[in-house]
Amino acid sequence: MSNIILHNGYAMPQLGLGVYKAEDGKSAIDSVLWALEAGYRHIDTAMIYKNEKSVGDAIKSSSVDRKDIFLTTKLWNDDIRAKKAKEAFYKSLELLSTDYVDLYLLHWPAKSFEDSWTVLEELYKEGLIKAIGVSNFNKCHFDSLEKTATIVPMVNQIETHPYFQNQELIDYCLSKKIEITAWSPIGGSWKDANVLEDKNIESIAKKHNKTIAQIIIRWHIDRNLVVIPKSVRKERIIQNFNIFDFKLDSEDMKVMKSLDKNRRFGPDPENFDF
Ligand SMILES: NC(=O)c1ccc[n+]([C@@H]2O[C@H](COP(=O)([O-])OP(=O)(O)OC[C@H]3O[C@@H](n4cnc5c(N)ncnc54)[C@H](OP(=O)(O)O)[C@@H]3O)[C@@H](O)[C@H]2O)c1
Secondary structure (H helix, E strand, O other), rough: OOEEEOOOOEEEEOOEOOOOOOOOOHHHHHHHHHHHHHHHOOEEOHHHHHHHHHHHHHHOOOOOOOOOOOOEEEEEEHHHHOOOOHHHHHHHHHHOOOOOOOEEOOOOOOOOOHHHHHHHHHHOOOOOEEEEEEEOOOHHHHHHHHHHOOOOOEEEEHHHHOEEOOOHHHHHHOOOOOEEEEOOOOOOOOOOOOOOOHHHHHHHHHHOOOHHHHHHHHHHHOOOEOOOOOOOOOHHHHHHOOOOOOOOOOHHHHHHHOOOOOOOOOOOOOOOOO
């Protein structure tokens, strides 16, 4: 398993388990435990997923040390707008049964996100967060943040998959040393998301004796991104991790690049209403 080194020197495992829509309780607990058993050392949750307690319980009960797990959570939009970043952060720590998080993200560029960023900087300096970042930020949001921030975000977590590659934004972020985490990396559970039925990716999958999901996850790794596929099924959690024994060749990468339709499945950061 490879790491991405953030601009503050902190190591972030390139493959993690996403837990959006993993139901709090048995489903979320089992998913995290299966993932840790399979070798994952990175879990991506958020206050709004309402499963931080289960993620924390699973980590506590697993045989893997907390210090060996990279744990991400996110500050929700309502708390950004209400300027309650500190309260929300401490609530997340409590639910996660931990005394620090590895990465804390502003979930969306909600109104007055610049003020919340200042709070994240303080918590980072206190050592309660090992790395700070944002999610769903476009260039215009970075331009605005730059006016007051003293620390450049270490990560931007954004939608990117074969049909919405988002390469221009990725190149911009990487030029600023902001690493990218890919959300909905295999197309997500969005209505009409049909990336996992793509015939071109299926041909690459046959060539490598892998599944379409594995090809897409490997593609993100070979793009030097962090990738956090979600599943609540043990066999898929294992399958999605089993991508370190092959690499895509330049012809495969060319085909993958050609599949971009600039087709976003999730909400647009310039125009979201939640
Ligand atoms: N920052 C943000 O705004 C934001 C937004 C969205 C997501 N995220 C994060 O990114 C993570 C991943 O994104 P996502 O959950 O939207 O989508 P995703 O990981 O691209 O796709 C998840 C969907 O694919 C299915 N699946 C997983 N592995 C599979 C496999 N090997 N074969 C076939 N189907 C498979 C899952 O079903 P089963 O569970 O039934 O297996 C689920 O329906 C989230 O969990 C969350 O942590 C962040």
